[in-house]
Amino acid sequence: MTGAQPPHILVIDDEPDALGAPFAAMRASGWRLSLATDGAQGCRRAELLAPDLILLDVRLPGMDGFAVCRRLRESPRTCAIPVLFLTIAGAPEERLEGLTQGAVDYVMKSCPPAELLARIQIHLELARRHAKPAHGDTPAMPDTEVILRAATRLISEELAALPPLAVIAERVGVTENRLSAIFRRQLGTTMFAWIREERLRQGRRLLADTTLDVQAIANAVGFRGAGNFSTAFRERHGFTPSRYREELRAGHVVAEGHDDVR
């Protein structure tokens, strides 16, 4: 309706039958509709089709909607596509989770079709205004890379209170087994070692950029106590966090960069 090209909507839902009314309305408007019935399929189709907008259910078999959303955000081909959650899962924490995962809206399935369409149109319009380069040209990113990115982002964001590995894997839509294998293959390291390294990296950044004490930093990056943090830091860098900070202030070392500070 805004341009020659009618909008292309990808719907990822395991029970599309329940969406008869909105689908009818969309088709009536001349929109193109594609459908995927589980998360993995949805991800693949999104990569492939590069739709204008994705309608995503939360409760999906296998990988849930949040994991799909997380993955969509990592892939260069799909990261700019607006995602709307369309679901019956209306618990406040689920809505919050959805919106913080990068979805542009969170709409209940009970919503009148006209309103849903209106919302979709607003987001299409918004997306058009932020005129992105045609993402269809970007080469597709391998699945494993997308998963790795999603996992590392999740780990980095939740370093302070990291969930068990199984939960992390689930939240990026893979099994624990697979995630470990991906880390091994892509990074040549174990998840534990990567997490440790990430903790130290963030800890070091906090040491340099903030005035938080060592205990607070240890907590912020998920170490069990200042002693553990200091020990790991000393093992990794050859001196203690407090010493690092002193040297930093004295200008003996440079805070930036990932080279060994010595």
Added chain:
Amino acid sequence: MMTSAEQAAHPMLRLLLAVVLGLLPLLAQATMSDCVAAGRDLSAVTQVLEDPGGTLTPDVVLRRTGADWRPASVRSLQPGYSASAWWLRIRLRNPGHEACAAWLLAGPAQLRDVQAFLPRQDGGWTHMVAGADHPLNAWPAPVRQPVFPLTLEAATDSVVLLRISSPGRRLAFTPQLWAEHAFERARIFESLVDGAVFGAMLLLVCFGVALGGVFRRPRLVYLALAVLAYTFYVGLLYNYGYVHLWPGNGALNDWLTRFMMAMTFFAGNLYFCDVLRVSRLHRAWSLALAAIRSAFLLLALGSQWIEPGLWQATIHRIDSVAVLLLLVVLAIQLRQRAVGWFPPTLLALGLLEPAMRAAYRVGLHTFYTADNHLFSVTVLPGGVILIATLISQMAKARRNELNAKEALERQRETERTRLEELVGLRTTQLQQALRARSGLLARIGHDLRAPLAAMLDSARQWQAGAVEKNFPRVIERNARHQMEMIDELVEFSRDELAELELIEAPGYLHGFLHEVAEQAHLEAARRGNTLECRFAEDLPPVVVADFRRLRQVLANLLGNAAKFTRDGRVVFAVQARPATPGQICLAVAVEDNGMGIPQAERGRLLQPFARGSNAGSHEGSGLGLAIVTQLLQLMGGTLRMEDASGGGSRFAFELALPIADEEAIETGGEVPTVAVDGAGRTVLVVDDQLQNRELLCDLLDGFGFVALAAADGHVALHLLRERNVDLVVTDQCMDGLDGWGLLAAVRAQWPRLPVLLYSAAPPRRPEGAESALAFDACLLKPLQPDALLSQIAELAGASASGLTGVEPARLSRWDPARVS
């Protein structure tokens, strides 16, 4: 008491004065009048009558018979203290041919009431008065002494009556007849001498007070004040005040006289208390004497209002008590030898006058007279005592000063000797330290080269394509070793060990000890030594410690033991006993049968850069034991050096370490480097700690294994029944079915299934278990990924080979330090 003390020296002083005044009579003689010799003594023509009531009149007196009148004698002219009135009947005769005028002197100036009755032609009496009891203008002449002018008619006899009464003062009569001029001259001379003495006394008193104040000698001040009061008292007695200062003011004179007397007693009492050191006796003595002093002071201040007679009686009574008390005190102190020669001397001096008076009374001598016209005569003894005290006190002060100086000098001498010894000691120590340091450079050179050589060697072999060793690991270990050595040196040069902070974190004790032992084993083997580890079974699996520093300590001790022993035995023993709740006391001992350390050198070896005299060519910086000592101190332990039973040396220490939970350990920092392909192999991981399960599963999954996790033996058995498993990796201690129970069950049901024990503690077969029951392999936590993977691969039948094919570029993006 002061009075008696003063007058004790009287006779001697009279001699002195006689010399001084010797010229006076001679001069007087030259100018005397025709009819009277200068100071003609009238004793021979004088008769004395006592009038106890003091009511007689001249007429009545004259009518008294000869029996009442006693001829004047030395004794009768000095009745002493008396309340009576005394009459003197003096018969004068002028044998010359013309009348002559003369002065009749009744006695010394202290007589208060002297009346003269001169017969008149008409049979009446010419009545004249003198003395302080009478107004000055009633006196015939304003001179201090009671003198009366009289005219002796030519060739006639005449009788003159003198009535003298002076209660409260000592009476002495010296009837003398003086030519007018001679008397004047004698009086002037007397005043001159008195003035000189008075001035001298004042000066002495000032000296006394000043020196007493400066040298903190209260005794001197007391005596000076006493002498001052007494001097004034005597001056007042001799009418200097009444005649010259406040002419005719009898009341003031009387009051001041008594005031000065009481003050004399007061200050004198203070003085004697100090001399006799009353304060060292029982408190009662001090209190009694203080009470007496207070009474003196009250009498002094109240002398204006108390009736003179009562006042006199009171003060004399109190004085008697005071004298008595002081005599007793003196006796006590002499007996206890608490006082020196001075107080008895003073006492003897004080007793001299009463003794002489007594001797005079019984007629032993007639030397004693009381015609002390001269004020000086009574004051000088006080002055003499003051001078004596002054000298003795100054001498004492000087002596004290000299003693103090000497003590100071001795102390300085001692201090200097001590300092000299200290300098000698420090110089020796410094020389030792310098020698140690100069030897250091050579050794450091060698020590730093050794790891470099190993690295070069490894690199060459690696380049040549050798695969039997993990060369990057070898190189890394050597580099790390060298870096630690450099760190040690730097830390030491910066004095950082002193302010080193310990970083304590929970860790696996067994794994740590075995790792240390493994390293030590290699080092021991280099010199053909065997390393024997004796780790107690009951060591706790997890403790909180600064493991890096602890490793430094142990590596140093073990390294030393290995270094100084050849083809011998090194024993590494660790035991634990419970300390406070939540803590254990870790007892560590490293013993060898090597060359040992001479007893004398033990203390020195703990100094930096010091090495044993028998260390010879052995490598080492000499920093080791110094670092160990300081680190242990930091951790709250003490290094003990002992003789080993086998003749070598033994180092031991104890540390209190908190026990922790396995959960508190931070795990999984190591990146595996081996290449293991676990594809198609299923490994069951059994551990009650989620973190440990995840860690192992994460590691295994990465290498293609399929890892299954179980939280205890029962779950594991359940999984085993459902899945086809190639290997079980289990923890030892778990709730529910533990590692051994699981092993027994596996052996029973799946006899060919290998079981790997991966535990915080070495395998400890439970009581009652079959002795044949054993794990296929055992590994200690913490995770050493390479060793673990190799072991697992071997047991699970997976293929393993050298390094992985992970391209370095990829790795460096995440972990540059480990590769570059």
